[in-house]
Amino acid sequence: MGKGKIGAQCAHAAVGILGRYRGRHEAVFRQWEASGQPKIALKVKDEEAMADLAERAQQCGLMCYIVRDAGRTQIAAGSQTVLAIGPAPKSRVDQVTGHLPLM
Structure with missing residues (x-):
């Protein structure tokens, strides 16, 4: 994905998690907003690794x-592009994502 596409997919993830859980x-969301709405972008190897992270996050x-692309531009429809986790304390999220490199 290009940089613009990555940015759009990350925005979809933030909006999606708000819609699903708020x-x-x-x-939790009010506290997250009061602390500046922190977000961190990390890399995963592939969709399988992303699905594994989502499962671990849910178990915790x-x-x-998970954002699934509509397929209108750069990637195939249904492709999993971004996983949003949280909001939650950094220490809890790091239990799932602490080993991943920054984007």
Whole structure:
């Protein structure tokens, strides 16, 4: 994916996780907003690794959301492009993602 496409997919992930969880976890999202809405972009090897991370995040009780592309531009429809995890304390997210390199 090009840089613009990556940025758009990350935005989809942020909006997606808000839409899926905000109603049930309002206090968590308010705290996240009050702390500047931190976000960190990390690299994964492939879709399989992303799915494994999502499973681990769920097992740890973390909110997560996988973006599946519509296929209108650079990649095939249904491709998993971005996994959002959180918001949650950094220490909890790092239990799942701490081994990954920054983008």
